[in-house]
Amino acid sequence: xxxxxxxxxxxxxxxxxxxPLYWLLNMSFKTNxxxxxxxxxxxxxxxxxxxxxxxxxSAWYSGYINSFxxxxxxxxxxxxxxxxxxxAFSRYRFLGDKHLFFWLLTNRMAPPAVFLLPxxxxxxxxxxxxxxxxxxxxxxxxxxxxxxxxxxxxMSGVPKEIDETAYVDGYRFPRFxxxxxxPMIKTGIGVTAFFCFMFSWVELLLARTLTTVNxxxxxxxxxxxxxxxxxxxxxxxxxxxxxxxxGAIVIWFVRKHIARGFALGRV
Amino acid sequence: xxxxxxxxAWFLVLPVVLLVAFSAIIPLMTVVNYSVxxxxxxxxxxxxxxxxxxxxxxxxxxxxxxxxxxxxxFSVLAIEVPLGxxxxxxxxxxGVWVSVCLVLLALPLLVPFNVVGTIWQIFGxxxxxxxxxxxxxxxxxxNYAQNAGDAWLTVLVMDVWHWTSLIVLLCYAGLLSIPExxxxxxxxxxxxxxxxxxxxxxxxxxxxxxxxxLLRFMDSFMIYAEPFxxxxxxxxxxxxxxxxxxxxxxxxxxxxxxAAAFSLIYxxxxxxxxxxxxxxxxxxxxxx
Numbered sequence: 001x002x003x004x005x006x007x008x009x010x011x012x013x014x015x016x017x018x019x020p021l022y023w024l025l026n027m028s029f030k031t032n033x034x035x036x037x038x039x040x041x042x043x044x045x046x047x048x049x050x051x052x053x054x055x056x057x058s059a060w061y062s063g064y065i066n067s068f069x070x071x072x073x074x075x076x077x078x079x080x081x082x083x084x085x086x087x088a089f090s091r092y093r094f095l096g097d098k099h100l101f102f103w104l105l106t107n108r109m110a111p112p113a114v115f116l117l118p119x120x121x122x123x124x125x126x127x128x129x130x131x132x133x134x135x136x137x138x139x140x141x142x143x144x145x146x147x148x149x150x151x152x153x154x155m156s157g158v159p160k161e162i163d164e165t166a167y168v169d170g171y172r173f174p175r176f177x178x179x180x181x182x183p184m185i186k187t188g189i190g191v192t193a194f195f196c197f198m199f200s201w202v203e204l205l206l207a208r209t210l211t212t213v214n215x216x217x218x219x220x221x222x223x224x225x226x227x228x229x230x231x232x233x234x235x236x237x238x239x240x241x242x243x244x245x246x247g248a249i250v251i252w253f254v255r256k257h258i259a260r261g262f263a264l265g266r267v
Numbered sequence: 268x269x270x271x272x273x274x275x276a277w278f279l280v281l282p283v284v285l286l287v288a289f290s291a292i293i294p295l296m297t298v299v300n301y302s303v304x305x306x307x308x309x310x311x312x313x314x315x316x317x318x319x320x321x322x323x324x325x326x327x328x329x330x331x332x333x334x335x336x337x338x339x340x341f342s343v344l345a346i347e348v349p350l351g352x353x354x355x356x357x358x359x360x361x362g363v364w365v366s367v368c369l370v371l372l373a374l375p376l377l378v379p380f381n382v383v384g385t386i387w388q389i390f391g392x393x394x395x396x397x398x399x400x401x402x403x404x405x406x407x408x409x410n411y412a413q414n415a416g417d418a419w420l421t422v423l424v425m426d427v428w429h430w431t432s433l434i435v436l437l438c439y440a441g442l443l444s445i446p447e448x449x450x451x452x453x454x455x456x457x458x459x460x461x462x463x464x465x466x467x468x469x470x471x472x473x474x475x476x477x478x479x480x481l482l483r484f485m486d487s488f489m490i491y492a493e494p495f496x497x498x499x500x501x502x503x504x505x506x507x508x509x510x511x512x513x514x515x516x517x518x519x520x521x522x523x524x525x526a527a528a529f530s531l532i533y534x535x536x537x538x539x540x541x542x543x544x545x546x547x548x549x550x551x552x553x554x555x
Contacts, residue, residue, distance in 0.1 A: 006357040013354050014371050017428065020390045021374065023397045027389065035395050081282040088279035093270045100280065107291050109537050111489040113510040114530040117301075117517050118294030141290045144283055202379045204492045205510075209518070219379045233395065240382045247377025248370075255369045260440055 021244070028237035035233045050238035063218030064242065066132065067201065070215065073136035075196040078143040079189065086151035087177065091163065104145040112205045115141065123210060132215045135207050139200045146199065147192045150261055154188025191261035194254045201247065218243055301527030319528035329529065331504065332512045336488065339419075339508060343426050343487045344480060350427070351434025351479070352472065356464075358439050369439075372432040384496025387425045391497075411498060415505035418498045422506050425493055430486070434479045441475040442468060480544055488537055509533055 027035055028050055029043040054060040088094070089101060119138055120129070128134040162184070166176045182189070208220040222239050251258065302319055306312045323329060359365055378386070391411050393399040402409040411421040445467060453463050491510035494500065500507035500515075513533065517526035 010354065010357040010368070013357075014368070017371060017375060017432070019397065020386045020428065023390050024386050027395075039395070039397070039400055077286070081286050084279040085283040088276035091270060092273045092276035094272070094274045094276040097276075100284070104283070104287060106538060107287055109485045109541055110291070110534055111510055111513075111530075111537065113489070113491060113513045113517075114298065114534055115291075115294045116514065117523070117526070118297035119290075121297060122293055137286075137290055140286055144287055148283060198377055202377065204379060204381045205514070219381050222381065222385065233389065236385060237389065240385050243379050243382050244374070244377065248374060251370050251373045251377060255366050255373070258369060258373055258436060 024237050024240050027233060028241045030234060032232065032234050047234075050234040051242070053235050054239055054242065060218075060221060060239070063216060063221040066211070066215050067207075067217040067219070068246075070132040070135040070139070070207070070217070071197055071200045073132060074139045074143055074200045075193050077136060078140055078147045078196045079193060082144055082147035082151055082192070083182070083189075084177070086148050086155055087181070089148065089152045090155040091160065101148075104148055108142050108145040108149075110141065112141075112203070116205065116209055119206065120209060129210065130212045130214050134210050135215060135217070136200075138206045138210055139203060141206075142203075143196045143199055146195060150192045150195060151185070151188055154185050154191075158184055187257055191254055191257045194250055194258070195261055197250060198247065298527045298530050301523045302531055304524060306523050315524065319524040320532070323525050323528045323532065326525075328504070329512065332507055332509055335505075335507070336509045339423065339490075340484060340487045342423055343430075344483060346423070346427050347431045347434050347483060348476070348480065351431050352438050354431070354435045355438035355442055356468070358435070358442075360443065369436070372435055374432075375429050376432055378429070380492035381496045383425060383429050384493045387421060387428075387493075388497050391421050413502055415502050418502055418505050422494045422497060425497065426487060426490070429493070430483060433482065434476075437475040437479045438472055441472045445471050477545065481541055484544060485537060485541060488540075 026041070026043060029046055029048070030040070031045055031047055031049070034040065034043065034045055089097065115138075123129045123131075123134040123138075128137075158181070162180070163176070166180055171180065204217070204219045207217045211217065211220070218239065222236065222243075254261065303314060303316060304312045305315045305318075358368055375383070387398075390396040390398045391409075393403045393410060399409055399411070408414075409417050411418045449467050450463065453467060458466075489510055490508055491514065494506045494508060495511055498506045500511050513526060513529055516522050516529065
């Protein structure tokens with residue numbers, strides 16, 4: 001009885017979660033004519049034309065490529081700088097460590113809207129405006145603190161005796177770190193990479209403002225389906241579906257660790 | 268764990284410090300610089316001191332945007348936290364369904380912010396969206412584009428749809444870390460379901476809830492893309508939250524001075540509240 005009630009609540013919630021997504025998917029397979037002529041729960045005139053529009057028009061698919069490029073750059077940069085820093089925070093006490101850690105976190109709390117204009121000026125002045133690296137660096141603002149935070153949680157779970165034994169065995173720090181320590185926390189690194197991917201992928205405000213043509217992300221291109229003849233609902237829905245797919249794929253790989261990542265490695 | 272005192276560790280954090288300094292301190296200093304000057308052109312600016320801060324603090328529209336933001340953020344917390352705990356307690360603990368549930372739950376979190384707006388924009392329309400159509404069919408006069416209350420509720424429901432999973436996942440991880448013997452002991456003592464929740468589950472959840480509440484408060488306070496796409500801040504100003512207000516001021520009207528002063532106040536509010544939540548919750552869980 002009690003278990004049955006739990007099952008019902010959970011099912012209802014998941015249903016509510018999936019309903020808007022189902023509607024988007026449903027719409028992406030319809031023609032605009034069918035969309036506007038009334039509600040149908042399954043596409044009566046099943047079409048892939050909307051997807052074809054996106055995948056054959058370079059103005060559309062270049063958006064996906066741009067997004068992938070800066071997301072990948074951001075993930076690599078964030079992980080590279082965050083790994084040694086997280087090790088330092090999890091293993092050593094040093095002058096100003098607590099203040100530094102809190103200062104890093106305040107950057108995660110900073111509203112991107114605050115940094116909008118200065119970023120445009122900053123990246124223009126170093127000739128990086130409208131490049132992938134500019135967006136990647138801008139997203140480091142929130143991804144680096146988050147990476148340090150998550151990795152520190154995972155690293156603190158590794159017993160310190162392992163470090164000490166390795167140093168006694170004659171390892172020096174760089175070799176120990178790369179060949180012994182990093183393989184031990186590869187789950188943590190995977191989860192961190194996932195989070196960098198996620199937050200960089202879903203962010204729009206900075207990515208849109210820092211780019212005009214060459215590095216424009218898909219999320220910004222989507223706003224252009226509004227034309228004189230109204231909104232092209234079918235293509236808009238198809239583009240939306242295509243932005244969800246990469247996320248759905250990466251979730252599958254980290255599904256067992258995702259909760260631990262959200263708890264910043266601290267559960 | 269005892270940590271070794273070693274100031275050489277600074278070399279390890281140096282890359283992070285340099286990178287974040289580049290992408291945070293320089294822009295923040297620029298904002299501070301703007302906030303104390305009246306800028307007419309590249310070579311034409313006057314130092315105005317705290318004038319913009321006074322101006323911004325007395326601005327009526329800003330007061331109402333701030334009030335809307337607080338009501339919104341607290342509504343978000345009031346709905347998402349209890350709902351998240353309930354759903355997490357309903358999750359299966361083992362079996363094949365665990366993976367399926369986890370993936371389905373995480374799905375909304377991976378949708379780009381503006382696509383979330385698009386999904387609900389479509390879903391809520393009375394002519395082509397299932398949600399809006401169903402509500403109207405049930406006799407509710409629902410139109411998020413014209414009715415301020417409807418628009419506000421739609422943004423709230425959208426946020427609940429988007430982010431409750433975060434709380435669920437956190438609480439689920441917290442619940443899994445409770446050893447089975449605790450429940451057995453409770454059963455022997457004949458504890459009620461409420462007592463089990465209050466004295467076994469809630470204390471374990473408090474550490475993850477700190478993170479959950481902090482993240483949800485910070486992020487709902489910075490919400491931008493979702494209402495922007497859904498309603499464009501309207502009808503009227505019903506769903507214009509702080510980020511959008513700021514963006515209009517800085518990029519739309521190019522009022523650099525007030526925008527910068529406002530940015531700093533905005534940032535400080537977030538810092539203050541995050542700190543308050545953090546101390547309140549750690550204090551609460553420490554007194555258990």
